[in-house]
Amino acid sequence: MPEGHSVHRIARQFDRNIVGRRVAASSPQGRFVQGASMIDGRTATSVKAVAKQMFLEFDDDLWLRVHLGMYGAWDFAGEIVVDPTIASANGRMGQTNQRGTVVDDAVMDAAGENSLDSIGAPRRTRTRVRMSEQTSGLDDEGQPWPPPVVGQVRLRLLTEITCADLRGPTACVIQTPDEVAATIAKLGPDPLVDDLAEGEERVVSVIRRKPTPIGLLLMDQSVISGIGNVYRAELLFRARLNPHTPGRDVPEETVRDIWRDWVKLLAIGVETGQMMTMDGLDAAARRRAMARRADRHWVYHRAGLPCRVCGTEIVMEEAAGRKLYWCPSCQA
Known part of the structure; x- marks a missing residue:
């Protein structure tokens, strides 16, 4: 999608x-x-x-x-x-x-x-x-x-x-x-459309009162706009957050960090056309990542492969009919 x-x-x-x-x-x-x-x-x-x-x-x-x-x-x-x-x-x-x-x-x-x-x-x-x-x-x-x-x-x-x-x-x-x-009124804030500060407050307010797992909330377009399966997995890993954590149990600052990270990643995606979610790459590694999806993500589509950070096998499971990728160690 x-x-x-x-x-x-x-x-x-x-x-x-x-x-x-x-x-x-x-x-x-x-x-x-x-x-x-x-x-x-x-x-x-x-x-x-x-x-x-x-x-x-x-x-x-x-x-x-x-x-x-x-x-x-x-x-x-x-x-x-x-x-x-x-x-x-x-x-x-x-x-x-x-x-x-x-x-x-x-x-x-x-x-x-x-x-x-x-x-x-x-x-x-x-x-x-x-x-x-x-x-x-x-x-x-x-x-x-x-x-x-x-x-x-x-x-x-x-x-x-x-x-x-x-x-x-x-x-x-x-x-x-x-x-x-x-x-449009039914949709959550979009970083490229809405005021960023207001959007952040809306996202924090909604997520922090929901018992729904954060891994599902990030895919709910009424909560936050534009996030799909790839960005969902990558945002959660970058936040080192277990996807099964109820929204109301996610620390407020973590929710704010996820919103700000989404603002950053969305801008990169629009600019490059690619869902680049890895930071800190040298020039050669970045060119490899831009040329090959397998080198572009932390956990997405890496089921059974070792985590790039800790070496633990990446897990893939079904969540509301969609594939969810995460590291059970880094995101414990």
Whole structure:
């Protein structure tokens, strides 16, 4: 499932490539025909991400709300202007092959997590293609335009030069401004949206009165926004906190440290496109981590492997239907 950094990256790409443009909307799959017809021909006027949801505004106060869920993704094609605020700190975002490559000194992993191929900055993208003035036929490189529909596309948003295809979302709905406000009101604070100090107080207040295990609370989007399975495991390890500890038993300062750590890690994720959760790496180790997920995390996806700190075997267990990774020694 895309975590908070991915959705913020997607929103920023929409801001660069869709906002301010008239959009032709359709539902090739046929499951969003009415919704697509409501925004077809309108101009996208703004976009924002909150938690794991993106809200794209159109004129006449219509909003498209998209929650990618477990399997959703945006695929872009055409001319794509990369938002420089989400380019890698050591280079620009770009495409990668399946073996991983280096582009302008930016290290891309084999899954394309730091590229326009990734789910966080939409995938399978043909970038910097200069389109002809026509809206159909071939582009300047002789490729079909608009691009052919491939697979089950819930929603296609098409400008004169850019195409965005949405596949497999959990939610894809049209909302009024009041409905958008109501949706956002149900979400916990997002470090990239809310005041940091106010967000910290909200998180502390909620967690410190809950009997629910902290490992479940961090995944509850009404408590804190954007944290998914990877960040949950890594934040708990970095706090050396047992995931089964009831929220009300977690020391207040520890809750504050987790919030502040999330502020830090989310910013890194948006900047690099990768869920980098290890600190104190030298230059060579950091490049390895940026290129290979297995070198990027403390405990996530390391079941049965020795803890990087104490050597104890990392445990994986089911928690509310999701895999939870933790060290029974460091997080005792």
